[in-house]
Amino acid sequence: MPEIGEIKGGKELGYKDNHKRMWCACKDCGKQRWVLLLKGQPKIELCYLCAISHSKKVGDKAFRWKGGKSKTSKGYILIWLSPDDFFYPMINGTGYVLEHRLVMAKSLNRCLLPWEVVHHKNGIKGDNHIENLELLPAAKYHIVDSVAKQYMRRLETKVDKLLEGQRELKAEIRLLRFENNQLKEQYVSHY
DSSP states (O other), X not given: OOOTTOEEETGGGTOSSOOEEEEEEOTTTOOEEEEEEETTEXXXXXXXXXXXXXXXXXXXXXXXXXXXXXXXXXXXXXXXXXXXXXXXXXXXXXXXXXXXXXXXXXXXXXXXXXXOEEEETTSOTTOOOGGGEEEESSXXXXXXXXXXXXXXXXXXXXXXXXXXXXXXXXXXXXXXXXXXXXXXXXXXXXO
């Protein structure tokens, strides 16, 4: 029987590859087995059966618990809620709730209704301070607001481009006036 911490090559142990493996004990049940090494450390700390039992645990009891906070691809922050939480009815299918909805619900001391929309006033999805949030009665108001803001941003961009063009034209006019004065002086001094 190998000793805990003993390292051997994969081919020595009957594997097809020659990756190094270490004889380790499961950190839960103590079952001993060969574990693949990754950067000098065992890749897996649990045996197969313990890993399966851990995967069924949720929340802070889960094996890979990272605090219950994550970010969506669109920039919104998700918060995990335990089933005994007052705001648990607001969760999505995976046990998480959008942080801005949770902040608004806590400030109102009630769960939000599914059709109520929480709007970020400054447009930054990660800024979930209550001062930056506004509760809208329905999505149609949010759509009108976001479309109006998008239109305003486009107009501001056009105005900026026009002002830049105006500055360029003023500089060109100054240059043309200077050249015109030069030509007048040459003409007057010549005749």
